[in-house]
Amino acid sequence: PRAVAGICCAALLAVTGASAAEPVYELSGDTEVPVVSTAVGFYLAGYLLDRAYEPLTVAEIEALDPATVNALDRTAIDNWSPGASRASDYFVLGSALTPLSLMLTDAGRDQADVLGVMYAETMALSTGLTYLLKNVFGRTRPYVYSDNPDIPLSLKMSRTSRRSFPSGHTATAFAALVFTATVNARLNPDSSAKGWVWGGCLATAATTGYLRYAAGKHFPTDILAGATLGAVAGWVVPQLHEVAVAGPGAEKALPTRGQAVFGMTLGF
Numbered sequence: 001p002r003a004v005a006g007i008c009c010a011a012l013l014a015v016t017g018a019s020a021a022e023p024v025y026e027l028s029g030d031t032e033v034p035v036v037s038t039a040v041g042f043y044l045a046g047y048l049l050d051r052a053y054e055p056l057t058v059a060e061i062e063a064l065d066p067a068t069v070n071a072l073d074r075t076a077i078d079n080w081s082p083g084a085s086r087a088s089d090y091f092v093l094g095s096a097l098t099p100l101s102l103m104l105t106d107a108g109r110d111q112a113d114v115l116g117v118m119y120a121e122t123m124a125l126s127t128g129l130t131y132l133l134k135n136v137f138g139r140t141r142p143y144v145y146s147d148n149p150d151i152p153l154s155l156k157m158s159r160t161s162r163r164s165f166p167s168g169h170t171a172t173a174f175a176a177l178v179f180t181a182t183v184n185a186r187l188n189p190d191s192s193a194k195g196w197v198w199g200g201c202l203a204t205a206a207t208t209g210y211l212r213y214a215a216g217k218h219f220p221t222d223i224l225a226g227a228t229l230g231a232v233a234g235w236v237v238p239q240l241h242e243v244a245v246a247g248p249g250a251e252k253a254l255p256t257r258g259q260a261v262f263g264m265t266l267g268f
Helices: 008-015 029-050 058-062 084-106 105-110 112-137 167-189 193-213 221-238
Strands: 252-258 261-268
Touching: 029 112, 029 221, 084 105, 084 112, 084 167, 105 112, 105 167, 112 167, 112 221, 167 193, 167 221, 167 261, 193 221
Parallel strands: none
Antiparallel strands: 252 261
16 A cells, blocks of 8 residues: 555645634744753664664574563564555655645644744654664564564564664654644634544554554554654644743643753643
8 A cells, every 4th residue: 555644634634624813833942942952862862872782693583482572562473564564664654744734724834934843843852762762672573583484584683673662653653643633723723624633643643553563563562652652742842832822721831941851841
């Protein structure tokens, strides 16, 4: 299946209802500095750890025991599908391109520069943290445990074979599509299509995760972790950039900084 996975979401966005009259997102140094600094920190820490990893040896691969894997994750060990792996690549590409459709709407076109920065930060946080965690845990992928003769030994001995947790494809899909649905709902608060956009986005992201499982590239817990990580990034970044609304019921998410500490305060 070579269809772009995000086409359904993009079509729904193109027909959403009336746009917000005033800008709903803004950029500020108080937000961008901690967000960008955190993303860069994730990448640097991940890079330093990545240098310490060595590929698995034949002896280490032969010594792996599927019985040491928990019952839920053990269901992925015998999965192997190059077709599902290729399909997941197409889905994650389509997912990553879907947020660009926000800039085709009336409200999105007016704030295209702000949305572009927000999306870049979302991807930077999601992929940076994914890269860091992959190198922190160094988890062996499911196919390395398998005795399927179709799986090349060279693949099992590659560096990527020790980068199972969390699922990067799943994290990217959820980050992009949760970002899309969140921003669309804020730009078009009165639209009747918001629920359909959320449904299409979440279904596409979940399908990406399932394909990684079917391909034998990830355990279920890898996919759940990637989905959580990506969804949080896709939701938090738009909250950090919302224009403050005065009056009862106003809410605003703000980054907080301290000595060697970054956090977020959500005010109601």
